[in-house]
Amino acid sequence: MIDPKRVLRALAEHWSLLEPLCERFDAGTLSLIELRTQLMAQLPEGTPTDVTALLDQWIRLDILVPVAKSPNRFELNAQIHDFLAYLRREHRLGLCLEIEAYLRHLERLAGHIQEAFEIRDGNDLARQLRLLDMRVRDVLKKLANDEQALVGVADRAKTSDRQIPLRQRYAEVLATWDEYVEPMIQLVAADGAFEQGVRRVEQVLLKLLGEQQRLGQLVDDDLLLRTHARILEMQTTAQLTLRRARELLLPLREEARRHNAVTRGAALALSAIRKRGLDAVPQASLPLFTRPQSTFLGTASQVESYVYALARFEPKPARFPKASGVRTGNAPRAPRTVREMVERCEQALPLPDLMTWLLEQEPDGATDELLYWFSRLSRDARFQRERLERREYLTREHRVSLSSFALVGQVNAQA
């Protein structure tokens, strides 16, 4: 018995090695030598022993299995291969016949459910309902898989080399249409096997619900309702898958689709984005443009200094204080709030010279900070002000020349 956690851990740890191998395994089996060469290419610093150990681990975990009758050739364990295909969104198209077979099975299960109810066997009824529910989930899983596989078929046709003849480029599309879409159309049609099967199962479930109310409960109503909902979901999903298949493949099949370098590029990019996200498109080819600015920097010198700062920007590593560390020096003072400053200013009214008052209040204040407070307080609607003569003031670092204000009183107080 292999521990599932170890398998999952190995898949996660070796994903970067396994993913490219999957593509190789999609095309067939690999010999031991091919496997080693492939892995050595991806592990330039790995020794042959490392590669041997890696392969050994994969074989022990049943990720790799030897091909029957060719012990030196390997393939991915079919279960793991399916799981990886699901993760990589690389799906293989199933057969329409499989869906039909599932439906026949659903109908048979509906028959068993009816029988179990008639003989009032609650346990068997619950078991059959669970089986039905699981089978419906299988159909849903298969439909989802097929839809992804159809996207793959369309992607391959759209992105293949534009030089090859149309017929050749769309060969896979034509085959898919004939073998999957056409039979699906018949299957999902109003009088097709799918609709009939679904209707039959639905009738059994609804009858069961009614009978339970009349004769008393054998199983929880919720179980019946849930199964019924899932069957309806299956029906919708089948129709959606079919619609999507037609949307995807019809333009290709009818050869109505335009094909040129631009459409091929767009299809390639979309395919990459579907599988690997928005960052899959090579960043280098994306256009760069300046971010639309909401506020515009007015003067050329401001723009110049902005660009200058940008050009000489050097990231500095941020050093966060340690929780255990002891602070040296004085604790930094919290910045003054507007409310705090306005209150102090109000208490000090009348002020013969605002700038002088500010310098007294904040003798060590930085010039830009003092000028900010000067501008903020002198414009505050609460104060009545009078312009003074221009004169010079000395801050800690600079000599500034400005026309200060005398704040003579409060607007409200005057009113």
Next chain:
Amino acid sequence: MNLDLSELSLLAPIFRELFKGYHISRREPELYTQLSNLQDAYRALFRALGFELVCDTRGFYYLVPEQMGAQVNKTAQRLALFTFILVEHLADQGRDPLAVLDGGSLGRDELPALLDKYRDLFVQAEVISQEELEEKVMRRLTQLGFAAEESGIYRFLPPMHRFLDVCLAVQQDRDLAAALHSDLPLPAPVLTDDDDAGAAVPDVSPDEAFDEDAALARAIAEEQELQA
């Protein structure tokens, strides 16, 4: 080069538009004419400010900040995705994407169907509703000069060529094509760290790589060497 600023009479509006990321095309006839008449002077002035003025011969001007780095913003990704989707959608309908995106138009009423059909892709660009498609994509396209909206019709302008160029660049990207077509040779793995990019290329010639005997002999020799 000596610049006569009095000649650059529309410098302020031109710079304001370009700095916002706007693409100036013939839709702004005055700005466009002055830019094309005094192209060299404007280019020199903007270069001195640290911007590169790109004059695209297909009829539009835009600024690329020199120090922008390789950082592509979300808007660029979103608009590129929209272009890919639109090209794909039009091609599937048998319409010529070039005819639409190079001077053609798209009705606002076509957007819901587009969103519905490509919902899985739009979700990746955080566009979920019709409002978001209009706000995050269509409005941005018009703000940046890629399109103009008039009574529910979006007319695409020449700057859209920047996105069509992305389609062409992707089309020529052999690595991307190879990664999507498993029958093509796999690209050599490239690590994201630039410093290590060289080390990721295997030190084995292609002929050697497929010569199984040689590879086996090499593996055995290396094993023996290690065990010795």
